[in-house]
Each structure stands twice: as structure tokens, then as C-alpha cells.
Amino acid sequence: SSSRIGLEKGFLQCFHRILEANTTSGVIFTRSSSSYEPLLKSSIRNARFLNSSVPKPNLIVTPHNLFHIQLALFCSKKNSLQVRVRSGGHDYEGLSYVSQFPFLIIDLNKLRSISINMKEKSAWVQSGATIGELYYAIANRSKVHGFPAGSCATVGVGGHLSGGGFGTIFRKYGLASDNVIDAQMIDVNGKILNRTLMGEDLFWAIRGGGGSSFGIITAWKIKLVPVPSKVTIFDVSRTLDQGATNLLHKWQTVAPKLAAELFLHTVVGVVNSASDGGKTVVVSLTGLYLGTAENLLPLMQNSFPELDLQQNNFTQMTWIQSVLYFASYSIDGPLEVLLNRNITSPSFKAKSDYVKEPIPLHGLEGLWKMLVMENSRSYLILSPYGGKMSEISDSETPFPHRKGNLYGIQYSVNFDSNEDAPKHMDWIRKLYAYMAPYVSKWPRQAYLNYRDLDLGVNRGNSSYEEAKSWGLKYFNHNFERLALVKARVDPGNYFRDEQSIPPL
Numbered sequence: 050s051s052s053r054i055g056l057e058k059g060f061l062q063c064f065h066r067i068l069e070a071n072t073t074s075g076v077i078f079t080r081s082s083s084s085y086e087p088l089l090k091s092s093i094r095n096a097r098f099l100n101s102s103v104p105k106p107n108l109i110v111t112p113h114n115l116f117h118i119q120l121a122l123f124c125s126k127k128n129s130l131q132v133r134v135r136s137g138g139h140d141y142e143g144l145s146y147v148s149q150f151p152f153l154i155i156d157l158n159k160l161r162s163i164s165i166n167m168k169e170k171s172a173w174v175q176s177g178a179t180i181g182e183l184y185y186a187i188a189n190r191s192k193v194h195g196f197p198a199g200s201c202a203t204v205g206v207g208g209h210l211s212g213g214g215f216g217t218i219f220r221k222y223g224l225a226s227d228n229v230i231d232a233q234m235i236d237v238n239g240k241i242l243n244r245t246l247m248g249e250d251l252f253w254a255i256r257g258g259g260g261s262s263f264g265i266i267t268a269w270k271i272k273l274v275p276v277p278s279k280v281t282i283f284d285v286s287r288t289l290d291q292g293a294t295n296l297l298h299k300w301q302t303v304a305p306k307l308a309a310e311l312f313l314h315t316v317v318g319v320v321n322s323a324s325d326g327g328k329t330v331v332v333s334l335t336g337l338y339l340g341t342a343e344n345l346l347p348l349m350q351n352s353f354p355e356l357d358l359q360q361n362n363f364t365q366m367t368w369i370q371s372v373l374y375f376a377s378y379s380i381d382g383p384l385e386v387l388l389n390r391n392i393t394s395p396s397f398k399a400k401s402d403y404v405k406e407p408i409p410l411h412g413l414e415g416l417w418k419m420l421v422m423e424n425s426r427s428y429l430i431l432s433p434y435g436g437k438m439s440e441i442s443d444s445e446t447p448f449p450h451r452k453g454n455l456y457g458i459q460y461s462v463n464f465d466s467n468e469d470a471p472k473h474m475d476w477i478r479k480l481y482a483y484m485a486p487y488v489s490k491w492p493r494q495a496y497l498n499y500r501d502l503d504l505g506v507n508r509g510n511s512s513y514e515e516a517k518s519w520g521l522k523y524f525n526h527n528f529e530r531l532a533l534v535k536a537r538v539d540p541g542n543y544f545r546d547e548q549s550i551p552p553l
């Protein structure tokens with residue numbers, strides 16, 4: 050405790066030697082501050098890390114400008130404090146706000162400005178903005194532009210863009226990180242860099258390699274993409290009795306080959322069965338078409354007649370309404386819900402996989418048994434690839450999951466009590482083991498933004514060879530290049546966490 054207080058004191062003295070305390074109100078929060086706890090919790094998006102046993106930061110800094118970041122970094126290094134950078138706090142394993150070492154959080158929630166240039170069809174977005182705020186800002190300027198990022202409005206721009214970021218229009222336009230054209234960041238020496246100053250290899254690394262290994266990315270310049278004035282949505286759900294297994298079996302080969310304008314994802318869940326009072330699996334398909342219902346109808350009837358879709362299954366809306374729809378908001382409500390950061394988050398554990406060959410029927414049947422066995426809210430999200438994703442080379446950015454993938458799977462289990470976490474985590478690990486024969490192999494690939502510490506962690510100053518256990522899964526052959534970039538920009542490995550890239 051006294052060494053902890055010593056670190057805090059050392060940091061504060063360092064900071065206030067440069068900036069007087071009365072000029073930095075609302076920037077530094079120590080554990081004795083009444084705002085510390087609410088601020089820490091304000092963007093913990095996995096309640097598994099709200100447990101009292103989870104280590105907490107010595108300090109939280111909420112910079113109002115880049116100089117505050119430079120100073121926080123300088124004083125952290127001087128006092129041997131680790132830095133964790135938090136934008137939206139959605140990291141599945143809490144890496145932006147939990148560390149086993151004495152640390153401070155640089156929380157970017159006050160750096161969230163968005164400036165849109167409609168002439169250039171571009172925007173500068175600060176990392177502390179949420180993707181909901183970004184969608185909202187774009188919609189306020191244009192009904193026919195959007196941005197290809199994720200579905201959940203509170204996801205932070207900082208983590209999302211640095212780890213990939215996919216959503217309902219990624220088959221047409223690629224990942225969020227594929228649409229970044231410049232960035233501003235602060236490196237380990239406190240230097241402010243843009244694309245020209247950082248060089249193309251570092252610019253490559255931060256678009257999918259995870260920002261936390263390379264520095265603090267403060268803003269991104271992105272390309273806006275065109276969307277039609279009307280898009281079309283539809284939903285179809287089937288239980289096992291209604292033929293869900295055959296439907297999903299077929300979906301595996303149809304959805305990745307559909308036109309790039311059409312996104313048809315599947316959520317697999319468990320509901321109470323009406324017939325026998327037990328539980329049954331339900332497969333729910335939701336489609337988004339960048340076009341009118343009239344054009345969609347023949348497309349679906351030809352490619353997926355089993356869905357038996359008719360005109361009255363379709364709802365036309367604006368693109369921003371489709372954003373509300375996929376974020377589970379009313380499409381007729383005010384767009385301002387996209388700005389809401391006060392949401393409650395569940396405790397959960399998630400994992401990911403990539404599927405390259407259709408899973409056979411018996412494989413799906415075994416999967417259903419595993420899902421029904423779990424006594425909690427478990428679900429899978431299956432996201433079809435293909436389209437633009439197959440056209441981008443697998444080394445264009447560190448995100449390697451391109452051509453050859455039919456779809457990605459996210460497995461997730463939510464639970465009410467953290468005391469039961471080990472039981473549910475054990476179940477999801479068994480589910481993952483069951484899926485091994487049906488998914489990508491050598492390496493079994495995973496999505497960085499669905500961070501999973503079961504894949505492997507750095508122990509102290511892990512070597513490149515050790516880190517390959519998880520690094521190849523997220524980045525495949527791009528891992529080596531990431532480690533070479535890391536060696537150039539942060540050879541002392543100051544920016545590190547359980548799954549940061551080691552210098553090679």
C-alpha cells in the first residue's frame with residue numbers, strides 16, 4: 050500500500066511540476082477521488098471485471114488534449130507505471146482497464162470530437178468517440194453516406210478501428226480499419242505522429258494489429274462510404290422442429306456468395322420449446338440489403354428459396370435506421386439513442402472461430418446438443434464473409450481473415466452472477482473444443498477484437514516464439530511483420546499487456 054501511494058505521489062509530482070494542479074482539474078483521478086470509482090466503471094463493458102478481486106488502476110487520467118497524454122506517458126514511464134489505454138472499454142478481457150502490475154488508465158472519453166468533410170467524403174474522428182456517435186454525426190450531414198463498422202453503438206472508435214471492426218456493410222466495403230486513410234498517434238517517446246511521420250509500416254500495423262502494442266492513437270481519418278437512400282431489412286426465425294438445421298446448413302454456402310450489397314447474418318440461440326416444455330435451438334437470420342425491396346425479392350427467391358420470402362417480409366428504411374435496428378433500438382425513435390453511453394453490460398465470456406468448409410449436418414446437431422446443455426444465456430453469431438472481404442489481400446492489413454472464409458463465428462455466454470463464471474467459462478471452452486474439427490486449422494484462427502486470453506498470454510517479457518501461440522491465430526503470417534514493426538517503434542516493449550505484440 051505504501052509503495053502504491055509512493056507511485057501515485059511520484060506521478061502527481063511529475064505531472065504538476067509541468068502543469069500546476071489548479072490548471073488540470075478533471076484530468077487526474079486518484080483512488081481517493083470520489084469520481085474515481087464511477088469513472089472506472091463508466092465503460093467497463095464486461096461486468097465479469099466488476100468483481101472486487103480485479104486489480105484496479107493507481108490512477109485514471111482523462112486527457113483534455115494531446116499534451117496531457119504526452120505528460121501522462123512521460124510521468125508513467127518515470128514512475129514505472131504501466132499504461133492501459135481505454136477508448137470505449139469493450140475489450141472482452143478487460144485489457145484496457147485491468148492489469149496485474151501497478152498501472153494507470155489513460156481514458157480517452159473526453160477526446161471524442163468528430164469533424165466531417167463532405168466535400169472530401171472523409172472525417173477525422175477522435176478515438177474516444179463511440180461508433181454510435183460517428184454514425185450519428187454522419188447521418189446529420191448526409192442521408193446517403195455511412196461507415197462500415199460494428200453494430201453496438203457504444204463500441205469505442207479507438208479499440209474497434211485498431212483491431213479491425215466489422216458490421217452490416219462489411220461485405221460491400223470491408224472493415225472499419227480498411228477505410229482508415231490517416232491517423233494521429235503518440236508514440237512511446239511522446240512524439241505526435243501522422244501517417245507520413247509514422248511511416249507506412251506503423252500505419253499498416255495500427256489498422257488491425259491492435260493499437261495497444263504501438264502507442265496511443267488519438268484520432269483517425271476515415272473514408273465515408275455511399276449508401277442508398279433506401280435499404281431493406283428482413284428477419285426469419287426457425288426452431289429445430291421448423292427445419293432450422295437444414296436451413297443453417299444451406300445458409301453456410303449461400304450467405305458468403307450473395308451479392309456484396311446483401312448481408313445475411315445468423316444468430317443461434319436457445320428458447321423454451323412450446324411442444325415439450327424443454328429447450329430448443331432457434332436459428333434467426335437477419336438480412337440487410339443496400340437497395341430496394343423490389344430488387345431484393347428476386348435475388349432472395351433465386352438464391353435462397355427455402356426462406357420463402359415475400360414482399361411483406363421486407364421493411365424499407367434509411368441506412369441510419371438500419372443502424373438503429375441492428376443495435377436493437379426502435380427504428381422510429383430519435384437518433385440520439387446512438388449517443389447514449391449509459392447502458393448496463395452483462396458478465397460474459399466469448400470466443401471466435403472461422404469456418405472454411407460447411408459444417409456437416411451431424412456437426413450442427415452435436416452443436417445444438419451443446420447449446421441446449423448450457424443453463425444460461427448462450428448464443429452464437431455467424432457472420433458471412435465473401436464480397437469485398439475476399440477481394441482484399443490477407444496481408445493488406447494485419448487482419449488476415451479474407452478469401453477462403455465462409456463465415457466467422459462468435460460464441461458467447463452471458464451470466465448473472467460472477468460467482469458462476471468458472472462454470473460457464475468451462476462450458477464455453479468445451480464448446481470450443483467440440484468445434485475444433487469443423488473450423489480453421491493450423492492455425493485455428495480468431496478475431497482480435499473478440500479478444501480471448503484462453504488462446505495464450507504473454508508472461509512477463511514474452512518472446513516472439515512464445516507469443517506465436519496466440520499471435521498466429523489472430524494475425525497468421527502477418528504476426529512476424531507486426532513484431533518487426535514493434536521492435537522499430539517500441540523496442541523496450543513499454544506498451545505491453547497480456548496479448549501485446551513482442552518486439553522481434
Ligand code: FDA
Pocket residue numbers: 094133134135136137138139140141144145157176198199200201203204205206207208209211212213214215216259260261262264265266267498499
Ligand atoms: P477498449 O477501450 O476496451 O480497447 C480495446 C483494446 O484496444 C485495448 O487493448 C485497448 O488498450 C486498446 N485501445 C483502445 N483505444 C486505444 C487507442 N486510442 N490507442 C491504442 N490502443 C487503444 N466488434 C466488431 O467488429 N463488430 C461488432 O459489431 C462488435 N460489437 C460488439 C458489441 C459489444 C457489446 C462488445 C462488448 C464488443 C463488440 N465488438 C464488436 C468488439 C469490439 O470491436 C472490440 O472490443 C473493440 O476492441 C472495442 O474497442 P473499445 O475502444 O470499445 O475498447
